[in-house]
Amino acid sequence: MAAEQKRLRIVPDQAANAAFLDDFVVMSGFGVTPAGGVERQAATAADAENRRWLAEWLSDRGFTVRYDRVGNMFGLHELVPGAPYVLAGSHLDSQPRGGRFDGAYGVLAAAHAADRLRRYHLDNPGRAVHNIAVVNWFNEEGSRFKPSMQGSGVFTGKIDLAAALATEDGDGVSVAEALGSWDMLGDTDVFAVGPQHTSPGHTVASYAEIHIEQGRELDKAGVDIGVVPSTWGADKYEISVIGAQSHTGATAIADRQDALYGAARVVVALRELADEYGDDLHTSCGQLNVYPNSPVVVAREVNMHLDLRSSSDELLEEAAAKLARTFAEIELSADVEIERRFAHTWKGHTYQPEGVALAEDVIDELGLSRMRVRTRAGHDSTNMKDLVPTVMLFVPSVDGVSHAENELTLDDDLIAGVDVLSETMARMVEGEL
Numbered sequence: 507m508a509a510e511q512k513r514l515r516i517v518p519d520q521a522a523n524a525a526f527l528d529d530f531v532v533m534s535g536f537g538v539t540p541a542g543g544v545e546r547q548a549a550t551a552a553d554a555e556n557r558r559w560l561a562e563w564l565s566d567r568g569f570t571v572r573y574d575r576v577g578n579m580f581g582l583h584e585l586v587p588g589a590p591y592v593l594a595g596s597h598l599d600s601q602p603r604g605g606r607f608d609g610a611y612g613v614l615a616a617a618h619a620a621d622r623l624r625r626y627h628l629d630n631p632g633r634a635v636h637n638i639a640v641v642n643w644f645n646e647e648g649s650r651f652k653p654s655m656q657g658s659g660v661f662t663g664k665i666d667l668a669a670a671l672a673t674e675d676g677d678g679v680s681v682a683e684a685l686g687s688w689d690m691l692g693d694t695d696v697f698a699v700g701p702q703h704t705s706p707g708h709t710v711a712s713y714a715e716i717h718i719e720q721g722r723e724l725d726k727a728g729v730d731i732g733v734v735p736s737t738w739g740a741d742k743y744e745i746s747v748i749g750a751q752s753h754t755g756a757t758a759i760a761d762r763q764d765a766l767y768g769a770a771r772v773v774v775a776l777r778e779l780a781d782e783y784g785d786d787l788h789t790s791c792g793q794l795n796v797y798p799n800s801p802v803v804v805a806r807e808v809n810m811h812l813d814l815r816s817s818s819d820e821l822l823e824e825a826a827a828k829l830a831r832t833f834a835e836i837e838l839s840a841d842v843e844i845e846r847r848f849a850h851t852w853k854g855h856t857y858q859p860e861g862v863a864l865a866e867d868v869i870d871e872l873g874l875s876r877m878r879v880r881t882r883a884g885h886d887s888t889n890m891k892d893l894v895p896t897v898m899l900f901v902p903s904v905d906g907v908s909h910a911e912n913e914l915t916l917d918d919d920l921i922a923g924v925d926v927l928s929e930t931m932a933r934m935v936e937g938e939l
């Protein structure tokens with residue numbers, strides 16, 4: 507007998523999808539920039555405004571809104587008292603002058619999917635084995651406060667809570683002060699899952715996240731949904747290039763210890779490394795601060811944030827070793843010192859194959875096209891997959907643009923993603939992952 511055709515629990519409908527698009531327009535107005543991007547860095551006024559809107563949206567639908575001790579935001583809906591929760595979400599914070607889809611799409615998609623599930627279980631009591639929680643992770647982007655994926659890093663025990671709360675932005679404001687000023691810092695754990703969680707809390711069964719691809723694979727292939735089987739590895743760290751201040755006019759070249767010259771050599775070396783390895787290594791220096799940054803002073807110090815990503819952990823290690831040798835050459839030839847500071851790295855790891863299979867089955871049931879796409883960007887699921895079974899889904903990014911105001915995903919793709927997430931979560935809540 508043919509295998510029982512799995513009935514869709516959450517049948518897509520136009521009204522629900524129209525409501526999603528309307529809500530997304532509202533959310534995209536918080537911190538909107540003139541070019542149609544968003545400026546909503548972690549725990550800024552625009553981020554808080556967006557969080558308040560989401561809190562109200564969730565509360566209006568009967569979800570219980572709570573914040574944990576590092577400002578991760580949750581909307582809880584209990585179906586089975588005491589049962590573990592299926593978490594779904596992403597992040598509302600953005601890069602400076604970022605795109606309106608990165609993270610925010612996944613949070614709103616999770617909220618709408620959770621609400622569709624809430625209504626389904628009202629009509630189908632007794633089918634759930636897990637509860638539902640929507641999550642907006644604090645500071646995924648790591649722009650105002652470093653590192654990235656900070657809220658989910660604390661949640662999964664990869665980042666120390668006290669260290670995260672003490673992290674300061676460029677103006678000396680700490681995470682604790684910033685979140686406290688919006689009254690968005692919880693005093694207990696909501697979920698007791700990681701080694702540092704002391705207060706009693708709920709448990710987590712699994713996690714699902716949908717996100718824009720931020721690359722070109724789906725767009726080029728004309729495919730509706732990406733299923734992520736694994737991440738690229740990342741080696742992100744700060745260095746300080748240390749020289750000595752002197753007069754830009756009067757000082758002989760031979761007498762200079764020009765930190766900015768040394769830093770410029772590092773930037774060029776990074777790109778030459780990427781060119782050497784082709785498509786398997788991405789490198790950048792995205793942030794560079796020059797001191798004293800005065801027109802008539804040779805720089806005494808340059809602080810840089812380097813970012814190396816690769817499809818292969820071995821290749822990443824090889825590239826890091828080559829870069830270290832280049833640093834030694836630069837130190838000699840520019841008469842500077844290069845000190846390595848804080849690092850945030852993750853290995854290329856796989857997502858649970860059973861989660862990939864579940865998502866692919868859902869996509870087929872919905873009659874959508876799919877392909878597997880490795881993620882080059884980090885996500886909160888990068889942390890969560892090391893804690894619980896995790897499903898990571900992509901929708902296409904037009905021309906692969908992201909972390910820019912012209913980031914774009916088309917409405918039909920947004921809606922397809924919400925339908926896939928809804929049905930995937932439905933099966934997770936019924937214990938299929």
Ligand code: HGY
Pocket residue numbers: 646647648654655882883884885
């Ligand atoms: O680091 C990352 O890849 C993410 O975009 N924050």
Ligand code: MN
Pocket residue numbers: 597608609646717885
């Ligand atoms: Mn993101």
Ligand code: MN
Pocket residue numbers: 601608647909
């Ligand atoms: Mn991002």
